[in-house]
Amino acid sequence: MLLATAYARGLSQLRTEARAAILVMAANLALGALALLDPILFGKVIGALAQPGGHVWRYIAAWASLSVISVAAGVTASVFADRIAHRRRLAAMTRAFDNAITLPIARVSARGTGKLMQVVFAGGEALFQLLLGFMREQLPAIFALALLFPVAFSMNVAMASVLAALAVVYVAANLLVMRKTETGQQRVNEEAQAYYGRLGDVISNVPVVQAYANLKSETAALQALTGDLLKALFPVIRWYGVLTVLTRAASTLALVAIFGVGAWLAQHGRASLGEIVSFGGFAGLLIGRLDTLSGSISGVVRNAPAMRNFFDLVDERPGSPDRPDAEALEDVRGQIAFERVSHWIVEEAELGLFDVSLEVPAGATVALVGHSGAGKTTMMALMQRLRDPDLGEIRIDGRDIRRLTLASLRQAIGVVFQDAGLFNRSIADNLRLARPGASEAELTAALEAAQAWEFVKEKPGGLDYVIGERGQLLSGGERQRLAIARAILKDAPILILDEATSALDTVTEAKVKQALDAAAQGRTTFIIAHRLSTVMDADLILVLEKGRIVERGTFESLVASGGRFAEMAQAARLTDGGAFSDAA
Ligand SMILES: Nc1ncnc2c1ncn2[C@@H]1O[C@H](COP(=O)(O)OP(=O)(O)OP(=O)(O)O)[C@@H](O)[C@H]1O
Ligand SMILES: [Mg+2]
Structure with a gap:
């Protein structure tokens, strides 16, 4: 996304606030005009003082009422601008948040809490600054400049040309610095993300950090990231230093030039004292506005990467959106079928699930057993459409789950996760x-x-x-x-228990098992467990190995057949709680 695109997209957030935004613009237009009248009236006052019999009081009165109106317009403009910017920031952050929580789990986990939060916060802040900067700084400055030049040129071409030259130097210096810092700014934002990613990861794992007595090394690692951030920041800051020096020098020279040119013109009778004073005021006005504009624009450049990331997040599409013709799953019986389902978690890495077919009648209990990493959780993830099969299809009550709305599918499935x-x-x-x-x-x-x-x-x-x-x-x-x-x-009519009882002692587990048996009544239940006692009563036991179902049947039939499961059960009987996880 180009800088200009990000900028325009940020400003487009004002659309929903059109009326308030127009009020702010009108107040700014008034401010621009008033700012220009100020030096003109000042010049008139001085001119009138220098001339016996001038209308000095009239000018002073006009000047005073002008200040009062200016204050009123200024307050209106800034209060409304503030309100709009706050409202838009919060609305945009809510939208980014809404989108972030619908993204595929794997994409969210891969990025991590800290980074995602940085994108939302820094993006919201960038948008706030952009809107405020536009309404309170850029807009008034542009109005003022648009009025200043025609007036100045109509008053005195020579002195106005000095002002125009000053404006050209400002614009050129800003463009230069903008070009020089754009990529640097991108790096600053990347380093900031790395920093916040690490910060979020560490803070959510404080118990581990403390248990492993890693405080010092974690702090050191974070310091190293701060160092990288500073390293990225310094060249950018240097260019802004250059910009300040250039513009300061240009404005001082311009002021001197105005008075020099003015003095020469006055000596030749081509400028009055009042005019020279007015142009001194114009120069001050111009420098002030150009400074504001330059600061504000460099703010836009600084915030552009954060803004881009923010809009990228807003635009990111969920992994498996509802089809336009998706239907709700209602009156669920809970009959489940996998038909030749394959899914590669990582391409070419032979991780995932391969050619799995399965028919589960409504209300049955299915146990999944097998090595750690065999693909049990993955199989359940496919059923909930946390992932989509690469081949084959999964049906609930005979309906392809890809044709169902996600909300109704997830509503039909109760899950106890491996981590609670x-x-x-x-x-x-x-x-x-x-x-x-x-x-x-x-x-x-x-x-x-x-x-x-x-x-x-x-x-x-x-x-x-x-x-x-x-x-x-x-x-x-x-x-x-x-x-x-x-x-x-x-x-829910379908229940998934992914090692729901693995952290319980045998007595509590026996009690919870009763509860789970009761809960499983009348529901289709998938139970992943490493304990023999838990899977014994299942209607169907599936043995998974490297993503494939290698054996299936009831407990008795599997033990009788003397295969993998029989071996596992045999080994498990020798252990205390009947856990066959280690033997599996
Ligand atoms: N998002 C992911 N990215 C990369 N690899 C993954 C991802 N999710 C799972 N895996 C890998 O896929 C394999 C199967 O994982 P899965 O969670 O299905 O195993 P499991 O049978 O449930 O194991 P366990 O009994 O340990 O819970 C594992 O090797 C795991 O490391
Ligand atoms: Mg698992």
């Missing part, structure tokens, strides 16, 4: 994610079913207890039970 997936909110709020209107009695019932009420009621505030980022103020087993309660509360 909790928010830094109260227990009640975490549960209500599954059913926003749930009553307190319903929350308690779900917690009781998941064997979680016993610990929740002990917490200060009970349901209102806030559980920390990703639930870190709870124990691992408590997190899992809360996540199970949430899935029970969702009451």
Whole structure:
């Protein structure tokens, strides 16, 4: 995206505020005209003082009322500009946020929290500065300059030409610095993103950093990133230094030139004292406006990369958007079919799922077992359309899930994630994610079913207890039970339990298993577990290996057939809790 495109796109945010924006522009137009009258009247006052019998009082009165009107217009312009810019910033940030949370999970995780937040924050800030800069600085300055030159030339061509030369030097210096800093600015923004990416990653992992006593090295790594950021920043700052020197020198010389030319003209009777004073004022006005304009434009250049990233995020399309003819999945029975499904997670890396076919009748319980990394979670991700198959199709109740709306598909599936997936909110709020209107009695019932009420009621505030980022103020087993309660509360016709009980002791697990068995009643349930006891009662057991189903059947039939599963079960019987994960 070009600088001009990003700029125009930023300004287009004003469309929804057309009326307020027009008011601001009108006030600015008035300000521009008034600013110009100021030196003219000042010149008149001086001229009148120098001439006996001049109308000095009339000019002074006009000058005073002018100042009052200027103040009123100035206040109107800046207050409205501020309000508009604040409103637009928040609206745009909300839009970026809305979009960010619909992106494919893999894309979000790959970028990381810190970077995404930087894009939203820095982008919002850049937009704010752009709108404010446009309405409060660029617009008034351009109006003032557009009025200044015709008036100045009509008054005195020689002195006006000096002003015009000054303007040319300003514009040239700014263009030069703009060109020299554009790529540098891009690098500054990249370094800032790296910095915030690291910052977000570390802060969300403070327990690990502390446990590994890595404080010093983490701080050092962050310092190194700050160093890179500064290194990227210095050349840019240097060019701005050059710009300041150039423009300062030009404006001083211009002021001297105005008085020099003015004095020469006066000696030859071609300029009055009042005119020279007015042109001194014009020069001040011009320098002030050009300075503002130059500062404001360099702000635009500085913010351009942040703005581009922001709009890129707003424009980024979700991985699997609804088809235009997508239909809602309703009255779900829960019959599921995979037909020759293949999906490569990483091309050529032989990671993923290959040629998986499967028929699951409504209400059945399917257990997935197999090595860590065999593709169990991936298979479930495909069913939820967190990923799409590269080949084959998945059907629910006979309907291709790609033809369904995402919202209705996800509504039909309750999930307990491998990591519990909790928010830094109260227990009640975490549960209500599954059913926003749930009553307190319903929350308690779900917690009781998941064997979680016993610990929740002990917490200060009970349901209102806030559980920390990703639930870190709870124990691992408590997190899992809360996540199970949430899935029970969702009451969806299809249930996925991805190692939902892996962090529980055997006694609690036995209790939770009862709850899960109850929850699985009348639902199609997929259960991924490493414990023999959990998968024993399943209607169908699938053994996955390197993304392929290598065995399938009931517990008895698989044990009897003496294959991979029988080996795993045999090994598991020898261990305490009947876990066959290590043997698997
Ligand atoms: N987004 C991703 N990018 C790259 N590789 C991935 C991604 N997600 C999963 N993988 C890889 O795909 C393989 C299958 O992962 P999957 O999560 O399906 O395994 P799993 O059977 O659920 O294992 P576990 O029992 O450890 O949970 C693994 O090797 C994993 O590293
Ligand atoms: Mg997994």
